[in-house]
Amino acid sequence: MxxxxxxxxxxxxxxxxxxxxxxxxxxxxxxxxxxxxxxxxxxxxxxxxxxxxxxxxxxxxQKPITFVRQVLALAACPDLMNSPEIPDDVKERVKEILDDCTERSVGSYSPSAGLNIVRRRVAEYLAARDGVPASSDDIHLGSGASDVIKSVLTLFVEDVDGKPPAVMIPIPQYPLFSGTLSELGLVQVPYYLAEDAEWALQVDELERSWNEASEHSCVRALVVINPGNPTGQVLSRENIEEIIKFAHKRELFLLADEVYQENIISKPFHSFKKVMYSMGSPYNSMELASFVTCSKGWAAECGLRAGFVELLRVAAPVLSAFRAARAVMQCPNVLGQCVMDCVMRPPRPGEASYSRWSGExxxxxxxxxxxxxxxxxxxxxxxxxxxxxxxxxxxxxxxxxxxxxxxxxxxxxxxxxxxxxxxxxxxxxxxxxxxxxxxxxxxxxxxxxxxxxxxxxxxxxxxxxxxxxxxxxxxxxxx
Ligand SMILES: Cc1ncc(COP(=O)(O)O)c(C=O)c1O
CATH class of the missing domain: 3.90.1150.10 (Aspartate Aminotransferase, domain 1)
Known part of the structure; x- marks a missing residue:
């Protein structure tokens, strides 16, 4: 029938x-x-x-940031280049971006990892943030952080020694993680954040969770969300060091979701990358994927879909496979990449847009x-x-x-x-x-x-x- x-x-x-x-x-x-x-x-x-x-x-x-929207308007419609209403630094910025776009159009596909100029600016931003080197070769832009988080999680979909692959996630967590793990068929390994210790990650709890999961699955990666969603904590440097040591001991790939790094209220933000570097060998050679987005922070351009992963120290065949899988999706939204450019390199003192941008x-x-x-x-x-x-x-x-x-x-x-x-x-x-x-x-x-x-x-x-x-x-x- x-x-x-x-x-x-x-x-x-x-x-x-x-x-x-x-x-x-x-x-x-x-x-x-x-x-x-x-x-x-x-x-x-x-x-x-x-x-x-x-x-x-x-x-x-929340009103959009004027500088970002002027860059977008001009990038989408370069005919406005002679408009006296658009500040000179916006014009300069858009010229640089369009120079990097095929046929000077944001309507052309970009390279699948993103425009070279934007990835260079991301690397400069990260180097300034952490005080350690960053390379645009490690930067892969995406249409939002969700996009690149899913691509990175996809790398783990493979049984190991007959055991199903598993990923540790915090509880409470942002449900992008549980949802994506479900979709990919990866085992979710929950570890509880300590509510009575300002939602810290406690190593005893990480060990408990890892031990239980290891009986039936192969735990391959550890997700940390810092600053926390939904919990709003900012991890101390010492806590991050403990987490890194745990991940090293258990041979886990670290995924640091750091999308709220510009939404800081009372405690300083430390990136996992910076802390790993400062800990020296062997921690500074661990694999790490860290995620940033333009949906949060001061730009808050959720709808324009712009994010990136900095993918560090992964084996060459893994990187090739990651790039191939990303290439199949063509490229991230190019207007979103323009937003990323603005966020990574906002106006500087002395530039025409600086005072308005810093006020906003x-x-x-x-x-x-x-x-x-x-x-x-x-x-x-x-x-x-x-x-x-x-x-x-x-x-x-x-x-x-x-x-x-x-x-x-x-x-x-x-x-x-x-x-x-x-x-x-x-x-x-x-x-x-x-x-x-x-x-x-x-x-x-x-x-x-x-x-x-x-x-x-x-x-x-x-x-x-x-x-x-x-x-x-x-x-x-x-x-
Ligand atoms: C912790 C966390 N990670 C990732 C994302 C994804 O952000 P986007 O895909 O908009 O860049 C969000 C969005 O709310 C989030 O809260």
Whole structure:
């Protein structure tokens, strides 16, 4: 008999069925529905939905950086080159980029690792950041960090000595990792971050996790997210040294997701690369993939999709295979590469765009600092809440106590307690946050993640709504 469809749930790639990405999950779908209901005039106890589910600064009202947008406008439309409105340093910048584009057009494919000029600028930025050499040969640009993270994880898809390959990921983690590992069929090896130690990575816990996983799989790589998403910690240099020593002892390839390195609030950021160098032999010859993006930091150009991996000290055949697989995808978005160029080499003192750019950047940094302080203060003032200091990133991840009776109600609806909590919060206040379940958390603990970059008034409204909601929730379920 002829099949109605060639592709069905029975013959679909089953690995795709396990992918969960709560940042755009069911609660967010419900938020969208509520927005439509509000438009139709359905009565609710609130007048608008406040989206706090995703780290997308411009979606929360952050204005694009003028210098970046001028470069993009001119790169896309070089006819504007004579416009008196465009500063000279922007014109100069675009000329340099277009000189490196085939037929001087951002509409041509670039080399698959990215434009040479942009990769050179990335190397200069990294060398200045770390005070150690960087080479553009090690830089592979991508359409966002997600793109290159997936390409690097793909390298590990191979059984070793009859054991399935496995990758260690933090819990809580950013679900790009769990989702991509599911898609690739790699075993996920969770290690818990220590909430009562400011979300540090503790070597005992890394060892526990590695030992358990090694009984049935071959652990090949260790993912660290620093600054943390959703947890907002910035790792100390000593902690990074311990992690590197652990990875060396267990012969693990290190993946350092450092996409929030420019979203620093209170503690200095140390790159894994810099710390490895400073530790000397044998650590300075370990393999490392570290990731950076233009979606975060002061540029926050999520929609333009620009990121890169610095891939260090990998064996030559591995690098060839990586390059071949990347080449099949042609090249990253070339306008995104223009953004990367601006981020890696922003205007300097004395250049026409410097003063406007530094003012805009300072504003972004001030908003982040202020919101982080407000979130920390507010969450720690709510009974049943606790929240670690937010040292970096753009999220708060408070822990919440959920009364037993509320947990029973959640179970009846087939929801995890924190999913139930976030759904009630959305239905009663319009505030849309992501349950901790979507990132992973220790059993019997409950959290949610909220983005913190809303305009001040909206952010205060959100903090007030959450506080009121929680007090009512406690009252209802503690009676
Ligand atoms: C920790 C982390 N890594 C990677 C990414 C991917 O960023 P993009 O693909 O937008 O560059 C994100 C995005 O939110 C993130 O939070």
């Amino acid at each position: 002829k099949l109605e469809k060639c592709l069905t749930s029975d013959n679909l790639n089953k690995k795709l069925l396990n992918i969960r990405y709560a940042v755009r999950g069911p609660i967010v779908d419900r938020a969208q529905q509520i927005e439509r209901e509000l438009e139709k005039g359905v009565s609710k106890p609130f007048s608008r939905v406040v989206r706090a589910n995703i780290g997308d600064c411009q979606a929360l009202g 950047r300072a504003r972004v940094a001030r908003v982040l600092r202020e919101r982080a302080a407000t979130a920390h203060r507010t969450f720690n003032s709510i009974p049943g809440y606790s929240c670690n200091v937010i040292d970096g990133s753009m999220f708060a991840f408070p822990r919440i106590e959920i009364p037993a009776r509320a947990q029973d109600d959640a179970a009846q609806m087939n929801l995890a307690p924190d999913e139930f909590y976030c759904l009630r919060l959305l239905e009663e206040t319009g505030v849309c946050v992501v349950p901790g379940t979507g990132f992973g958390q220790k059993p019997e603990t409950f959290h949610f993640r909220t983005t913190i970059l809303h305009p001040r008034e909206e952010f205060q409204h959100m903090m007030d709504s959450i506080t009121r909601f929680h007090n009512n929730f406690l009252q209802k379920y503690s009676e």
